[in-house]
Amino acid sequence: MSKKRVVHYINQFFAGIGGEEKADIKPEIREGFVGPGMAINKAINQEAEIVATVVCGDSYFNENLEEAKETIIKMVKEYKPDLFIAGPAFNAGRYGVACGAVSEAIKKELNIPVISGMYIENPGADMYKKSIYIVETGNSAATMRKAVPAMANLAVKMLKGEEIGAPDEDKYIPRGIRKNFFAKDKGSKRAVDMLMKKLKGEPFVTEYPMPNFDRVEPSAAVKDLTKVKIAIVTSGGIVPKGNPDRIESSSASKYGGYDISGFTNLTEESHETAHGGYDPVYANIDPDRVIPVDVLRDLEKEGVIGELHKYFYTTVGNGTSVNSSKEFASDIAKKLQNDGIDAVILTST
Numbered sequence: 001m002s003k004k005r006v007v008h009y010i011n012q013f014f015a016g017i018g019g020e021e022k023a024d025i026k027p028e029i030r031e032g033f034v035g036p037g038m039a040i041n042k043a044i045n046q047e048a049e050i051v052a053t054v055v056c057g058d059s060y061f062n063e064n065l066e067e068a069k070e071t072i073i074k075m076v077k078e079y080k081p082d083l084f085i086a087g088p089a090f091n092a093g094r095y096g097v098a099c100g101a102v103s104e105a106i107k108k109e110l111n112i113p114v115i116s117g118m119y120i121e122n123p124g125a126d127m128y129k130k131s132i133y134i135v136e137t138g139n140s141a142a143t144m145r146k147a148v149p150a151m152a153n154l155a156v157k158m159l160k161g162e163e164i165g166a167p168d169e170d171k172y173i174p175r176g177i178r179k180n181f182f183a184k185d186k187g188s189k190r191a192v193d194m195l196m197k198k199l200k201g202e203p204f205v206t207e208y209p210m211p212n213f214d215r216v217e218p219s220a221a222v223k224d225l226t227k228v229k230i231a232i233v234t235s236g237g238i239v240p241k242g243n244p245d246r247i248e249s250s251s252a253s254k255y256g257g258y259d260i261s262g263f264t265n266l267t268e269e270s271h272e273t274a275h276g277g278y279d280p281v282y283a284n285i286d287p288d289r290v291i292p293v294d295v296l297r298d299l300e301k302e303g304v305i306g307e308l309h310k311y312f313y314t315t316v317g318n319g320t321s322v323n324s325s326k327e328f329a330s331d332i333a334k335k336l337q338n339d340g341i342d343a344v345i346l347t348s349t
Contacts, residue, residue: 003047003048003049004047004048004049004082004083004159005048005049005051005079005080005081005082005083006041006044006048006049006050006051006081006082006083006084006085006155007050007051007052007053007054007076007079007081007083007084007085008033008034008037008040008050008052008053008054008084008085008086009053009054009055009056009072009084009085009086009087009098009099009102009103010034010035010036010037010053010054010055010086010087011023011055011056011057011058011061011089011092011095011098012025012055012056012057012058013058013092013095014034014035014036015030015034015035015053015055016034016035017055017057019276020059020249020276020279020280022057023057023058023059023060023094023279024057024059024060024063025055025056025057025060026056026057026060026068026071027054027055027056027060027061027068027071027072027075028054028055028056029052029053029054029055029075030052030053030055031051031052032050032051032052032053033050033053034053034055035053036088036144036148037050037053039144039145039148040085040148040151040152040155043148043149043151043152044152044155044156044159046156047156047159047160048082048083048155048156048159050085051079051081052075052076052079052081054072054075054076054102056068056072056098056102058092058094058095058098059094059279061094061098061101061102062094062097062098065101068098068102069101069102069105072102072105072106073105073106073109073110076106076110077109077110081110081112082112082113082159083112083113083114083115083155083158083159084103084106084107084110084112084113084114084115085114085115085116085151085155086098086099086100086102086103086114086115086116087099087116087117087118088116088117088118088135088137088144088147088148088151089116089117089118089119089122089124090117090118090119090122090137090138090139090140090141090143090147090319091118091119091121091122091139091140091250091251091319091321092122092250092277092318092319093122093123093124093277093318093319094277095124096116096118096119096122096123096124096125097123097124097127098124099116099118099124100116100118100124100125100127100128100131100132100134101124101128103115103116103128103132104128104131104132107131107132113133113158113159114132114133115132115133115134115135115151115154115155115158116128116132116133116134116135117134117135117136117137117147117150117151118134118135118136118137118173119136119137119138119139120136120173121139121321121322125173129173129174129175129176130175130176130177133154133158133164133172133175134172134173135147135150135151135154135171135172135173136150136171136172136173137150139251139319139321140251140319150171153170153171154170154171154172157170190207194206222342222343225304225305225306226303226304226305226306227306227342228305228306228307228342228343229306229307229309229339229340229341229342229343230296230305230306230307230308230309230341230342230343230344230345231308231309231311231312231313231336231339231341231343231344231345232260232291232292232293232296232308232309232312232313232344232345232347233312233313233314233332233336233344233345233346233347234290234291234312234313234314234315234346234347234348235314235315235316235317235320235325235346235347235348235349236273236275236283236290236291236314236317236347236348236349237249237273237274237275237283237290237314237315237316237317237318237349238266238271238272238273238274238283238287238290238291238312238314239256239258239271239272239273239274239314240258240270240271241269241270241271241272242272243272243274244256247274247314247315247316248274248316249274249275249276249277249316249318250276250277250316250318250319250320251318251319251320251321252315252316252317252318252319252320252324253324254315254328255313255314255315255328255331255332256313256314256315257311257312257313257314257332257335258311258312258314259310259311260293260308260310260311260312261310263293263297264293264294264297265288265293265294265297266286266287266288266291266293266294267286267287268284268285268286268287270287271287272284272287273287273290274316275316275317275318275349276316276318277316277317277318277319277349278318278349283349290347290349291312291314291347292345292347293308293312296308296345306342309336309339309341311335311339313332313335313336315328317348317349
């Protein structure tokens with residue numbers, strides 16, 4: 001019996017073409033597997049094989065969404081696949097969005113099963129988890145060895161036409177879909193059993209996990225701007241030229257605080273961006289596009305605001321986990337409070 005046919009989608013980095021400098025390449029197709037496709041192909045080898053790999057730059061896809069999807073659909077269609085796999089994208093935001101968008105389009109246009117893999121905090125996961133199956137992966141490609149078997153197991157189930165189990169069984173991100181089933185015990189007994197386990201400190205699994213909403217009460221409006229001391233905090237990665245603290249371009253493990261008391265505006269000679277998740281050209285030419293030091297200096301001179309704080313704080317938002325971001329924020333907030341800051345301007349990319 002012939003094996004099922006699979007087409008795989010990866011970005012320019014995993015294809016070995018290059019990093020951010022090659023993120024604008026147009027879609028191209030290659031015979032067989034490429035990069036991580038080797039491990040995926042080996043894992044599904046008993047049932048299927050990767051017959052072709054589509055490669056597309058993250059910037060090109062996200063900046064030419066409809067054109068890119070149309071081109072890739074045509075490429076994939078020629079190979080008559082039984083399954084389409086995208087990624088895994090881990091916590092790479094634009095890659096995740098591309099994997100989700102192209103998978104959703106393939107599913108709709110070619111009516112074949114699709115699968116991707118992403119970290120739970122990848123924006124692509126939140127955008128597309130309801131329309132496609134996304135296996136939950138770790139934060140980075142260092143977890144590839146765990147991601148591939150999970151994706152392969154789900155892929156084989158799809159190829160065999162088997163029923164997909166619950167998220168914890170088949171390791172995919174919950175899609176918000178509920179199914180009725182007949183339980184062995186009544187709800188009252190199950191509830192009491194869970195309560196007893198909770199009271200005893202024993203592990204139990206709720207049947208109805210509650211959403212966890214992170215709500216922040218807004219502060220009161222600033223009454224008098226002419227007396228306010230303002231600080232700048234950014235996730236846009238602006239740093240002094242040369243990135244002295246070596247803040248990572250993705251999945252940042254640190255933040256930096258830098259003195260701007262001697263600057264009326266930021267230039268490409270003095271500052272740059274360390275951020276790897278967007279085209280850095282315009283931010284490098286004029287870093288004020290990300291943190292508006294020039295405008296705030298003008299407002300300071302005109303007396304519209306009281307004072308611009310001598311330090312700004314910066315990190316990279318690209319792929320940085322929520323937990324790390326909260327730790328950075330807590331630490332920065334203490335420093336701002338100690339320096340008597342009245343208001344903060346938060347900027348991103």
